[in-house]
Amino acid sequence: MSNSKILANGVDVYYGSKQALFGISMDIKEKEVTALIGPSGCGKSTFLRCINRMNDLIEICKVSGSIKVDNEEIISSSTDVVSLRSKIGMVFQKPNPFPKSIFDNVAYGPTIHGLVESKNDLEEIVHSSLKKAGLFNEVKDRLNEPGTSLSGGQQQRLCIARAIAVNPEIILMDEPCSALDPIATAIIEELIDELRLNYTIVIVTHSMQQAARVSQKTSFFHLGELIETGDTKKIFTNPDNSKTQDYITGRFG
Amino acid sequence: MNNSVAKEKIVSLRKKRSLEDMRFKYYGFTAMCLSLVVLVFLLYTIFSKGYTAFQKTIVLLEVDYNQEVLKLTPDSSDEEMEKGKFFRVKKQAIENFFPDLSKSDIKLVKKLFSINVDNEIKDYFLDNPEVINTKQQIWVTAHSDVDQLLKGNSRRDVPEDRRKLNDIQLSYVDQLVEENRVKQVFNNFFFTKADSRHPEIAGVAGSFMGSLFTLFTVFILSFPIAIGASVYLEEFAPKNRITELIEVNISNLAAVPSIVFGLLGLGVLLNVFGLPRSTPLVGGSVLALMTLPTIIIACRASLKAVPPSIKEGALAVGATKTQAVFHHVVPLALPGTLTGTIIGLAQALGETAPLIMIGMIAFIPNIPTGLTEPSAALPVQIYLWVESAERGFQEKSAAAIMVILIFLFMMNAIAVFLRNRFERKW
Numbered sequence: 001m002s003n004s005k006i007l008a009n010g011v012d013v014y015y016g017s018k019q020a021l022f023g024i025s026m027d028i029k030e031k032e033v034t035a036l037i038g039p040s041g042c043g044k045s046t047f048l049r050c051i052n053r054m055n056d057l058i059e060i061c062k063v064s065g066s067i068k069v070d071n072e073e074i075i076s077s078s079t080d081v082v083s084l085r086s087k088i089g090m091v092f093q094k095p096n097p098f099p100k101s102i103f104d105n106v107a108y109g110p111t112i113h114g115l116v117e118s119k120n121d122l123e124e125i126v127h128s129s130l131k132k133a134g135l136f137n138e139v140k141d142r143l144n145e146p147g148t149s150l151s152g153g154q155q156q157r158l159c160i161a162r163a164i165a166v167n168p169e170i171i172l173m174d175e176p177c178s179a180l181d182p183i184a185t186a187i188i189e190e191l192i193d194e195l196r197l198n199y200t201i202v203i204v205t206h207s208m209q210q211a212a213r214v215s216q217k218t219s220f221f222h223l224g225e226l227i228e229t230g231d232t233k234k235i236f237t238n239p240d241n242s243k244t245q246d247y248i249t250g251r252f253g
Numbered sequence: 254m255n256n257s258v259a260k261e262k263i264v265s266l267r268k269k270r271s272l273e274d275m276r277f278k279y280y281g282f283t284a285m286c287l288s289l290v291v292l293v294f295l296l297y298t299i300f301s302k303g304y305t306a307f308q309k310t311i312v313l314l315e316v317d318y319n320q321e322v323l324k325l326t327p328d329s330s331d332e333e334m335e336k337g338k339f340f341r342v343k344k345q346a347i348e349n350f351f352p353d354l355s356k357s358d359i360k361l362v363k364k365l366f367s368i369n370v371d372n373e374i375k376d377y378f379l380d381n382p383e384v385i386n387t388k389q390q391i392w393v394t395a396h397s398d399v400d401q402l403l404k405g406n407s408r409r410d411v412p413e414d415r416r417k418l419n420d421i422q423l424s425y426v427d428q429l430v431e432e433n434r435v436k437q438v439f440n441n442f443f444f445t446k447a448d449s450r451h452p453e454i455a456g457v458a459g460s461f462m463g464s465l466f467t468l469f470t471v472f473i474l475s476f477p478i479a480i481g482a483s484v485y486l487e488e489f490a491p492k493n494r495i496t497e498l499i500e501v502n503i504s505n506l507a508a509v510p511s512i513v514f515g516l517l518g519l520g521v522l523l524n525v526f527g528l529p530r531s532t533p534l535v536g537g538s539v540l541a542l543m544t545l546p547t548i549i550i551a552c553r554a555s556l557k558a559v560p561p562s563i564k565e566g567a568l569a570v571g572a573t574k575t576q577a578v579f580h581h582v583v584p585l586a587l588p589g590t591l592t593g594t595i596i597g598l599a600q601a602l603g604e605t606a607p608l609i610m611i612g613m614i615a616f617i618p619n620i621p622t623g624l625t626e627p628s629a630a631l632p633v634q635i636y637l638w639v640e641s642a643e644r645g646f647q648e649k650s651a652a653a654i655m656v657i658l659i660f661l662f663m664m665n666a667i668a669v670f671l672r673n674r675f676e677r678k679w
Binding site for chain 1: 491492560561562563564565566567568569570571572573576580581585
C-alpha cells in the first residue's frame with residue numbers, strides 16, 4: 001500500500017536496571033494514523049518518545065536497537081537530534097503552551113529554525129498553522145493574548161499548531177485528549193483525521209474507542225512487549241492474540 | 254451497654270481533641286502577639302531616640318561683610334572671592350554677638366557655634382556677592398552641645414564640671430532662646446554630608462553612597478555567576494558524585510560566618526592582589542562571595558519550579574538544549590531568582606563584620622564617588638557612631654539605623670512586588 005515511514009527493529013529500553021521495552025519491531029506507514037494502545041505502564045509512551053529521542057531527557061534511560069525514520073538510523077550518538085525533532089512534531093498529554101502570546105507560541109519553532117526571512121512570512125506561517133490546527137477562527141482577534149488563557153482543548157490545538165509550524169512529516173501524540181472534555185476530544189479527533197492527509201501520525205491513547213475512530217493501524221502493547229499490530233478494523237474485530245481480545249473486550253487493563 | 258460506653262468515650266475524646274485545637278490556636282496567637290510587641294518596642298526605641306537627629310539647631314548671626322576685613326573688593330574675581338578672609342568676618346561677628354563681651358567670654362561664645370560656620374558664611378557670600386559691605390543676618394549651625402541641650406538630650410542639673418557647657422554658656426543659650434535668635438530646622442546635613450568628628454555636621458550620605466556602591470559591586474559580581482552556576486547545575490551538569498559534592502558545599506557556604514569571608518578578603522584581595530583597602534570594590538567582592546550561595550539556592554529552587562513540560566515543548570519543536578533553557582526556563586525562573594537576589598543583597602547591606610576586616614571602618618569624611626575610593630558603609634557607620642562618646646552621635650546612630658531599616662524595607666518591598674507581578678500560573 002504505502003511506504004514505511006518509521007521502521008523499528010528490536011528496540012529495547014531500560015530505565016536503570018529495569019527493562020521497559022522488549023525487542024519492539026514495528027513498521028509505521030506513511031500518511032496513516034497508527035494508534036498505540038495498552039494498559040498503563042506497558043511502554044507505549046516510552047516507545048513513542050524513542051521516535052523523537054525525547055527519552056534523552058531522562059538520564060537513566062538507555063535505548064538500544066534500531067529505529068529508522070526515512071531509512072535513516074536515529075538511535076545513534078551521531079544522530080542530529082535537533083533536525084530529527086524538526087521533522088517529528090510532538091503533542092503532549094497535558095497541553096503545554098509556552099507562557100507567551102498565542103502568536104509567539106506558534107512562531108517559536110519557525111523562528112529558531114530560521115525558516116522565515118521576513119515578518120510577513122512568519123505571520124503567514126503562524127496563520128496557516130493555526131488554520132490547519134482548526135484554531136484560527138477562534139483566536140484570530142487575540143493573537144497577542146497569552147496561550148495559557150485559552151481553554152484546555154484550544155491549548156491542545158495550539159500545541160498542534162506549534163508542532164506543525166516547523167513543517168514536520170511525522171506528528172507524535174501522547175494521549176492528546178486525556179485532559180480534555182468529550183467535545184474538545186471530538187474536535188481534536190476530527191482534526192487528526194484531516195491531518196492524516198499530510199502527516200504520518202502516531203498516537204498513544206487509553207481510549208479504545210478513540211483508537212478505533214481515528215486510526216488505520218493499531219498496535220497493542222502489554223508489559224513492554226508488542227503483542228499485536230495490524231489494521232485497526234482487524235484488531236478490534238478479530239485479533240489474532242487472545243490477550244488483545246481480552247483487552248479490547250475489557251476483561252483486563 | 255458496651256456500645257454506649259464506647260460512645261461516651263468517643264464523645265469525650267472528641268471534646269479533648271477540639272480543646273487541643275483551641276489551645277494550639279491560642280499558643281500561636283500568643284506567639285504572634287509577642288513577636289509583634291517586641292518588634293513595636295524595637296521600632297519605638299529606635300524612633301524615639303533617633304527622630305531628633307533629623308533636626309538641627311541654627312543660630313541667627315549678624316555678619317558684616319566688610320571689604321577691608323575680607324580683603325576683597327566688589328570687583329574681585331571668583332577665585333579671589335574663594336580666598337576671602339571669611340574667618341576674620343566670623344571672628345568679628347562672634348565678638349559682636351553679644352554686647353560688651355570680655356575676652357574670656359568670647360572664647361566661650363565661640364564654642365556655641367559649629368566648626369562649619371566659616372563655610373556657611375563663605376557660601377552665603379559666594380551665592381550673594383552683592384552683600385559686600387553690608388550687614389547680613391544669617392542663620393548658622395549651632396554647636397552640637399547647644400543642639401543637644403535644646404533637644405533635651407543633655408541635662409543641665411548636673412555639676413558644672415561634668416557638663417559640656419558651663420554656667421556662663423548656659424546663660425548665653427538661654428538669652429538666645431529668649432531673644433528668638435535660635436531655632437530648630439530640618440537637618441539637611443544628615444542627608445548631604447559624610448562622617449565628621451563634629452556631630453552637628455556628620456551625615457549618612459557618605460556611608461549611604463558607600464553601601465550603594467558596595468551593593469552594586471555585589472550585584473554585578475554575584476548575579477551573573479549565580480545564574481550561570483545554577484543553570485549549569487540544574488540543567489546541564491551530569492548527576493554524579495562531583496556535582497553532588499558541589500551542591501552540598503554550596504549549602505555549606507551559605508552557612509559560613511561572614512567574618513570568615515572578611516578574613517578571606519583581607520588575606521587574598523588586599524594582601525595578595527593588593528586591591529585598595531576600605532573600598533566598595535573589596536567590600537562588595539567579599540559580600541558577593543557571601544551572597545552567592547543564597548542567590549544560587551534561590552535560583553535553583555525557581556528553576557526546579559518551572560514545569561518540565563515547558564522545556565519538553567521547546568525541545569519537541571527542535572530547540573537546542575541551550576535555547577530551551579534560555580528562551581523558556583530561565584525567563585520563568587527569573588522572578589524567583591530576583592527575589593532571592595534582593596534578599597541576598599539585603600543581607601549584604603546589613604553585614605558589618607567582613608567590612609571591618611577589610612578596613613571599611615576607617616574614618617572617611619568625604620562622600621565616595623567611585624568603587625575604588627575609600628568609603629564607609631551604613632552598618633559600619635552605625636557601629637562607629639554607637640562607639641563615640643559624644644552625645645550628638647547617639648541620636649545619629651539611631652537615625653542611621655532608621656535609614657538602613659527603610660532601605661531594607663524598600664528592598665523587601667521590591668522583592669514582594671516582583672514576586673507578585675511576575676508570578677505565573679500554569
